[in-house]
Amino acid sequence: MILLSLCLGLQLYGQDTLAVRGSLADTLTINSATVTGQTQVNRIEGGAYAASAVSIRQQAASLQTISQAIEYSPGIRLRSQGGLGSDFDLSLNGLSGGSVRYFIDGVALDSKGSGITLANLPVSIIDRVEIYKGVVPATLGTDALGGAINIVTNRRSRNYLDVSYGLGSFHTHTFDFSAQYRLPRSGIIIKPVVNAYYSKNDYTMRGVKVRNEDHTAFVYRDLPRFHDGYLSLFALLEAGVTDRSWVDDFFVSASYSRTEKEIQTGATQSHVVGMAQRSSRALNLSARYSKSDFLAQGLNLKASLSHTRDHSQTIDTTFRQYYWDGTYIDGAYNEIRGRAKTLRNYLRPLTIGRATLDYAVAAGHTLTLNYMYNRVGNRQWDDYDKTYVPTEDAMPKHIAGLNYEQNLLQGRLENVFFVKDYVNALQVGQSEMASQTGSDKVPDRSVKNFFGYGLGSRYRFAEPLSLKASYEHSVRLPVSREMLGNGTTVYPNLTLLPEIGDNVNLGAFGTFDLGGGHLISYSANGFLRLVDNYIQATVMETEGMMQYVNVAAVHIKGVEGEIQYNWQGRLQLIANASYDDCRDMRQYTQSGTPSITYRNRTPNRPWAYCNVAAGYTFHNVGLKDSRLRLGCDYHWVHWFYVTWAAYGSASGKPTVPTQHIINASLLYSWGAGRYNVSLECTNLADRLAYDNYMLQKPGRAFFLKFNYYLCNR
Secondary structure, rough: OOHHHHHHHHHHOOOOOOOOOOOOOOOOOOOOEEEEEOOOHHHHHHHOOOOOOOOOOHHHOOOHHHHHHHHHOOOOEEEEOOOOOOOEEEOOOOEOOOHHEEEEEEEEEEHOOOOOOOOOOOOHHHHEEEEEEEEOOHHOOOOOOOOEEEEEEOOOOOOOOEEEEEEEOEEEEEEEEEEEOOOOOOEEEEEEEEEEEEEOOEEEEEEEEEEOOOOOOOEEEEOOOHHHHHHHEEEEEEEEEEEOOOOOEEEEEEEEEEEEOOOOOOOOOOOEEOEEEEEEEEEEEEEEEOOOOOOOOOOEEEEEEEEEEEEEEEEEOOEEEEEEOOOOOOOOOOOOOOOOOOEEEEEOEEEEEEEEEEEEEEOOOOOOOEEEEEEEEEEEEEEEOOOOOOEEEEEEEEEEEEEEEEEEOOOOEEEEEEEEEEEEEEOOOOOHHHHHHOHOOOOEEEEEEEEEEOOOOOOOOEEEEEEEEEEEEEEEEEOOHHHHHOOEEEEOOOOOOOOOEEEEEEEEEEEEEOOOOOOEEEEEEEEEHHHHHHEEEEEEEEOOEEEEEEEEEEEEEEEEEEEEEEEEEOEEEEEEEEEEEEOOOOOOOOOOEEEEOOOOEOOOOOOEEEEEEEEEEEEEHHHHHHOEEEOOOOOOOOOOOOOOOOOOOOOOEEEEEOOOOOEEEEEEEEEOOOEEEEEEEEOOOOOOEEOOHHOOOOEEEEEEEEEEEEEEE
């Protein structure tokens, strides 16, 4: 289909085309599920890439975090190591970790600081989240292999004020403030944002091992977490102008983020931590500029420059061994790594420069050139351990992409073809624990070059049926967390090789208008991922530490599908299911012996899961211009092995059991959306749920949120 599309596109080159995309009447949300209808959302989902989009603006009044809005989308599994603020891992069609990259308005999310994630980015400033699966547009300028998450912020034209406060179980509090004001005389737009999240995360841990009263034996009890507090602060001030003769959009901004995190466990919950903690501070300065008809008619420019000073600190200066009841015994090693006391500092300055030029060669034919420069440093020193020798590493990379897009047959046919060039440079200064990190096996400086390419096509036969296909030969360079560690629970691995993969997607989607306000839409996608040098986290059980290593070859194949029903914007029903079979295809070990994990599923990752959601909206309940929305959703995850299936006996292999989770929500809005109150109950049945390496998730929890939104009409 793609080759035929290319031939047809060349034949029709220069003809006038008009993009026509299907749309639903409105954007409807049910907790984390979304039926899309906005133009930009439809443009993403109806394009040639295997992509979906979730509108955040429509559900911001009830959302606690952005991750809530996307974690139950088809093909996505988001797993955390605990409650609010804990490290998390997002899997997208079977690939996770650094294989999935995160952006905010096309710039790496890391630019806001390493402490800012999907879990604490202010909800009120987000318009939508774009999710690209496997094949990533060259215009994003990234080396993602598994996909990309692009967070698009609001571009409102009117002045507004948006304030939210939420409180919930486990001593959780959230605060969001965002506004926009245009100075009458100068036309300068000012956008302040303030955000704060706090939680003690003192949910109950069930059946954890502690000593009995006379310390003669171990017993199992249900106990609250006692050292897992989290604080996140974020402030941003942006100022600029729009719609001038010399610029379409020009803004400068400064942001500051701070996170404080008590560390409760290592990578497994058998390793209990009672005193160690980490903190981070990040200051970002950035500017963005866009201009249509730049230097020539039809030539458009978008450029941005960002620099972040990101300083984090890990404090581990206690020689103790803790238990889940908060008691401890004195020891001879620190808590996290089991070595000398440390107060380790990590300074990781990040500079990102990005420029995109697109040119309308003819009606329906566009060329886009994108360049991205990304340099992250890693300077380490220790304020406590005077024997530690300060080091400095750097990971600069250059990524250039050329994209050619066709829009033909009045929008029924869309093709895209692209090439990418990756240049990766590495400067290594650290030498600590060489046998563990491999610092003695890599040169002090190295530069490597890689090449990628891809294409995609979508053809719309009619509103109920469109087909799409895409392919990419991609390269994914290790990220700083994988190669340089995180300063707490992750060891560096300086010998990591880039992932190289071939990604294929084949899908269908459409909408049926049954009349009388009844709409049914569906999407289905099959995918194949062939990955060499697959980067996977491994756990040292005795230490509770993690390290990323290469697996020679991993193949992933799977399917996903979703169906949505909407009646007059009142009743919404949504169901989706995902299956991805990820297996180790390494036949022989480095020593030449047969690998016992050959064709095993990769461990510690779910491979079958589904979500069902229902919601109903009542209008003018009690007050004029009010609405009451009730929602409920159910989530199922099939059991999976924690370690390789080939290890140990069948009866003794650790598994994460099948999980059934039910959530319920209520939103009441009045004053034409000015006032909003929402109540959510997660894990309604209080079922025991697990995540990475059987780390327990919170049980039943409640969250209440108040939102006030004022906008000039």
